[in-house]
Amino acid sequence: MKRDDEKNRRSFLRTGLLGAAALTIIPRGLRSQSACDTTAVDFYGLGPFYSSGAPTRHVLASQEEAGTRLFLNGTVYANDCLTPLPNVILDIWHADDSGCYSRFEDCENPTQDDYKLRGIIRTGSEGTFALETVKPGHYLNGSQFRPSHIHLIVRHPEIEDLVTQLYFEGDPYIEIDAAASRPDAAGRIIPLEQGEAGLYGVFDIVLNVSTSGVEAEQTTSATRLRQNHPNPFTAMTRIPFYLAATQKVEITIYDLQGKTVATLLHKQMQPGSHAVEWNGTDAEGKPVESGTYFCRLTAGDLEQTRAMTKV
Ligand SMILES: [Fe+2]
DSSP, X not given: OOHHHHHHHHHHHHHHHHHHHHOOOOOHHHHTOSSOOOOOOOTTTTOTTOOSOOOBOSBOSOTTOOSOEEEEEXXXXXXXXXXXXXXXXXXXXXXXXXXXXXXXXXXXXXXXXXXXXXXXXXXXXXXXXXXXXXXXXXXXXXXXXXXOEEEEEEEOXXXXXXXXEEEETTOTTTTXXXXXTSGGGGGGEEOXXXXXXXXXXXXXXXXXXXXXXSOHHHHHTSOEEOOOBSSSBSSOEEEEEEESSSEEEEEEEEOTTSOEEEEEEEEEEOSEEEEEEEOSBOTTSOBOOSEEEEEEEEETTEEEEEEEEEO
16 A cells, blocks of 8 residues: 555544544435435345454454455435434445455355454444445355445344445446345445545435434524535535524634634525535645545534545
């Protein structure tokens, strides 16, 4: 790995961990859906390579692990596709670059303590998660290869465990795969974008969990910063926000070190929906480096922050 890549990886990792704890990230997958569909169970179910008791960790692959680094994040939503669900458990496992699930030579029989490329993540207060790993390789299922995929069990107390799989756009084996080619898998095939440190993707999950008991009001009528779109972005991104009252508003972009990069807005504003755009430049108009940045909304006593990725 090049030194720059390593630096970038560390940056993303730090943000990813922070993001999982406090930030909402990217309902892009939801925007592409015409209706509010819940995330479907995968046709292949659990498969033969699951083992329970994986460690809690956001980085599944060591730095020595062969393959292309893969950075994923997303949000778990209730069945209105708007209300984020905190404290949802994601139990994740996948094959390595060569299509093997085990760190032992006999890669078809992982033992209980063989937690290569496995981990458990819990969504943060804004329903978000982030993880770093390597892109899974293909492996033979009978006479044909399965597309690259990541297994996960999503656990929430109001529903049965959701056992599903994530796929990646452009994989030549999706069409011939009995699970990935099904219509109910369409929302689980995500695009990946090439960044400096590897591939970046967003996977949002919708559970059949009602919003009763969740603070639905927060999503509709309270002042709040919404997620920028597109995200990740290259040239321009739009940052929407909602004001419940006439307020003095400031929107600031800052970097991982907490240094202010640009102030996009600083003025009194009327209630309602608003948005600002950021073209990925600093206060002097110079393009910022690829990486993760934070957007902070300050309105009255409220302060909200979200992560954004420039690629
Ligand atoms: Fe698999």
